Amino acid sequence: MTPRFATLTALAALLPFLSAASSADTPSLPRPEHPRPDMFRENWLSLNGEWQFEIDQAGDGEARGLASGKDLMTRITVPFCPESKLSGIGHYGLMKNVWYRRSFEVPAAMAGKRVRLNFGGVDYKSWVWVNGRLAGVHTGGNVSFAHEITRLLKPGANELVVRALDETTSGKQPTGKQTHTISEGCSYTRTTGIWQPVWLESVGSSFVTGVSVVPDPDHSRFLIEAEVDGSDPDLSLTAEAFADGKPVAKESVPAVWRNNRLVLPLAEKRLWQPGSPFLYDLRFTLTSGGRTLDTLASYAGLRKVSIKGRAILINDKPVFQRLILDQGFYPDGVWTAPSDDELRKDIERSMAMGYNGARLHQKVFEPRFLYWADKLGYLVWGEFPNWGFNYQPENYSNYINEWNETLVRDRNHSSIVGWCPFNESPAPSAEIQNIVFQLTKVLDPTRPVLETSGWTHRVTHPEVRDDHDYNQDPASFRKRWMDFFNGSRALPLPSRYGAGASGRDCGVPFMISEFGGIGWSTEGGWGYGAGPKTEEEFYQRYKGLVDAQLDNPDLFGFCYTQLTDVEQEKNGLYYYDRRPKFDVKRMHAITSRAAAYEKTGPVTPPPGAAADREWSVIVGARQDGPLCQPYRYTTTEPKGDWLAAGFDDSAWKEARAPFGTINNPTTRWETPDIWLRRSFEWNGKDFSAAALVIFHDETTEVYINGAKIWERSGFNNAYESFEVTDALKKALKPGRNQLSIHTRQTAGGQYIDMALLAAP
8 A cells, every 4th residue: 555545544434425516517626528529418417526435455345335335435536547646546556446436416407317327437347336226337448438327316315336447467458558567668657447527417218329420521411320219109310410500401310229310411511621620510309299308419520531542531632640649648637637628738739839630549538639639620540558458369359349439439520530449569469450450440431440550460451551660860761761662662572471561561551650759858767769969959850750751752641759758758749747848830840841742642553563473582481481491590799701601600500580589480589689691592583673571670681692782770560571673683693692691689579580582
């Protein structure tokens, strides 16, 4: 226990049973705004504020009767997690079980109605009791859920108890950037239990449970599907759209259980555009025999997202996506913003630096954030906190069900222009990646899906691709990504080397979805690479990295790491307390200048570029079967000219590639360096193109007959292709040739395997 909890005594049991706030707009009520502007009903009551609270380390709370009638040890301010300062608790240690308790009275306006109890988010599994009776159970810590509690209510005070189970270190649940130990590196303070608003709302005997709103700007209309709960006779559902308070569309249909489809042709067409948004107000009214049962208010923007070749188009225009990595952490609230105003201001801070959107990184952001993104015309990619998940099939349901809930809750937001359910996922994620990729396309066919950001791509026919590159040298960074597309247009490679190659151009839209991370003011923390010594040096490095991508017509966007510092990770453009580190206007000018992609569009790959060519294998990698011949290797630096054909390597060991510690290598290698040698025969037949296919972690040099044909610092995360036509032609000779490789590893996992291919 922390010292704070060690001082608690049995006197805590004398705490008064906490009552509900008198109204949703009480000035002292934390986060008093309605949590779901996209699903608004007039009759609602916030249950934020002071609750009773207890950490149940032994897990025996239910046996001790905490589900009803027992005062808990202390108090907490909801909706802030117990790890946060704003909760009034500030307990940092692991909390597997926590309990909450309060009372509430049902407002008179809800009398005779069905009453729903809503939770914005409870991490991770929750049980809810009302007046000692179980209202429901929910699994998943990131998204909203509701329990109907009508039958459990009584006149006057009602007791509400919540238990949350959070097995952070189990591997069974995705945790994102929540640390499993202490806050270190890029893992930060955990979030346990209730961390988003709690509220009551009343509905009629029949009510609208959810709507899907698909904008169709080509035909100036909204396509709507709605679900209804209830069995009142002669149900009718009416949908209306308003522009600036003026009605512009209306349709009614007989309402049934599900599959209620409405079309709203708009009398006035106004598009939702990045930086220039327009939102129509929507109203759904459910009636029975002319009697109104339920009224639901929402909104929507008229915009579409489409893919054409290597371009992602918004309303048929190539908009370069200048994205910032936003992790959604706050110094005093952890995962919960201290106010609705701060949610809006984080978007405005990003836009002030020249960005038009964000990757919502390793977290499902709350609906109020998405509301402000919709209102401000801010592009976002909806993501999921996959880190911490162990990818075991017995736990798939936890992941898939919660991702499904995320899609259904958030798919109506105009600001979301793409989905990305995984980030830097390892090789064992292949199966669930493919399942979730297909599920996402079915549940939302209106947006592109990036199956994972960076690292191990496992979908064979992707819609979008990306890579992470924290190279801090603008010149080599520029060259890599200019060469990447130029080379890949000429050298489409056999698919046997895998869709897993992050750096493989598949002819689909491509972005550098993490770059930069330039450390600044890193005392007591860290950033990527060696930090600049002066502020001017920072500007030059930042501009060089940004310019390299703005000048590349084949990139549809980028994502800079990151918006703010987060605890010890100090590579934000703002400090953790949101003070700017740099001249905002100067940063805006660098980030926002016109991109080649917007002026010319991406270069169209030649016909058939995505198909396999007739490659012959000169030197084989793992995927080439028997053509992957053994190497002589040593982990001790060779003495003498180890590149020479006549060098005596008879004392070296012999084994097959791949060598390393990750990706199931054939031969274990875990020292800092490895030197490889093997001979091979070449028939002297001329070739028009040659490719080096390599998976290297980390820095690697490749030599043919003593001549260096390729080198690269850093690492990749899968097999990647590089054009080496000219270098190989100069180095090769008919007959026997000598291949030599040196790979050096400094941190993390390691791996080396390669192939040489030639095309006629």
